[in-house]
Amino acid sequence: MKEILELLENDARLTPRQIAAMLDLEEKTVAGIIKDLEEKKVILGYFTLVNWDKVGEEKVTALIEVKISPQREVGFDAVAERVYRFPEVRTVRLVSGTYDLLVLVQGNTLKEVAEFVSQKLALLENVLSTTTHFVLKTYKHQGTIVEDGEEDRRLMITP
Amino acid sequence: MKTPRKWQDRINPSVQEIPFSGIRRFFDLVSEMKGVISLGVGEPDFVTPWHIREACVYSLEKGYTMYTSNKGMLELREEIARYLAETYRVVFDPRNEILITVGVSEGLDLAMRTILCPGDEVLIPEPSYVSYAPVTKLAGARPVHLKTSAENGFVVTAGMVEKAVTSRTKALVLCYPNNPTGATIDRQHLLEIAEVVRKHDLIVVSDEIYDRLTYSGEHTCVSALPGMRDRTILLNGFSKSYAMTGWRVGYAAGNRDFISAMTKIHQYTMLCAPITAQAAALEALKNGRPGMQRMVEQYNRRRRLLLQGFQEMGLPCFEPRGAFYAFPDISNTGMSSEEFAQELLQEEKVAVVPGNAFGDQGEGFVRCSYAASVEDLTEALRRMGRFLKRRESGGRILTAFFTGEEPKKEGIYQTL
């Protein structure tokens, strides 16, 4: 099971048939395991890593440090939920250190993101402060180097 | 470009006589084409792991740009001795029983030049890596081929050795896991061979460059067999297991007389292996094990993928248990290895290496390397399947006029 997940994490397009061949299993078995993992929400989704810059699509991404005051009974989780419910918010993580939530927000323009922070995020109850870092350039994303993927430079035939 | 006739005459006949590698001829053909998926590459598709490259950069920053001792950096030799002792329980003194070479390629040449005299015979399994016979000839000796085949798992047997031995036989070359067949050899077989080797007082030159790329069973190091350490010249390197082909670094290990004599030639012809590559090799041995194992795991998965693909298209293939090659039998197609490779390339743009590049015994086979991405392997299999289907129906595709009709099945193919 772990091997199947590793393979899919690297390449979500692998078919159960290919995976079965690679791991010396039955195709049916693999398909069953994958289905099960999907149902159990171990596999949460399949996505494509897109370099939007290359198609001239300007997306604005900001990493926002959020300090919050935990609520009685529910602690950080209830506050986090109020943050992650916004569709603009792509990722929310509770972290240790000088702030509490690391929030990744994506929008179409700088203004849009800035407004979201000042009008929505910062105004939430229990949010004490925010610090916004706009992303200027992405070098590596999801373990993938954005620019130079080190393409195959080998000769076509070698002994 | 042709050398003018008069200069040709001035070339040492023993150099003139050896042909260019069959691989090279095919290479010229391939390199002119675009959109080719190559399963013809005999090296890892991984780039050298970053920590190794980084260690090399650091060594340059620190100014390690000079010669090393002829034998190579002592620290590297010590690390190699430790590796061999830990992995195979065979002990070599790093001071005088290990020599760092410019790849196994140089180690092989040194070994042959060190032990061979004119008139000596060397037993070389066939099919095998392209260098053994030419290097033997350049050392003035005569290659004698031991013909292995799919039926006997492409391994040399004690019986074959016994039968081929004459009073002039000096050495036996072994290479397991094998290029081009992917065959491995088990300990029992090796013990039997070792007995014959000792009986006839032969020397073994064992090229174990693929030792870490063994997918089923354990690799047996020839030097580690009882009574074999001193009569074996063990050759190994970093090219395959650590994805370091371009660094040109390897090593030879053996008794101190052989290593000392090899060092003499190395001293005058090579001086030393590049220090930069040695620094990288040191990092590979010290910290590269986990990364190497991950690569091996990936080769293994691709190996199974390729084998299943061959099975589905009805291409008989002996199960390779090591290296990163599969050696399917294409004789049922009625084509020769070269025809098969050439037509597959022209019609489907998949490059494989004709088996006869590895000796006559490789005729009827092609070498497919699975050091390629899963994506490329899958596409290559699809194309090969299409190619075979067309052949099955007896027709060769006329590229421009192909109508896409379902070809008639004549059931020429059978699966193993």
Ligand SMILES: Cc1ncc(COP(=O)(O)O)c(C=O)c1O
């Ligand atoms: C069996 C075998 N020996 C030796 C070599 C050459 O190794 P190196 O890069 O260490 O010179 C190769 C490379 O293809 C090989 O397949």
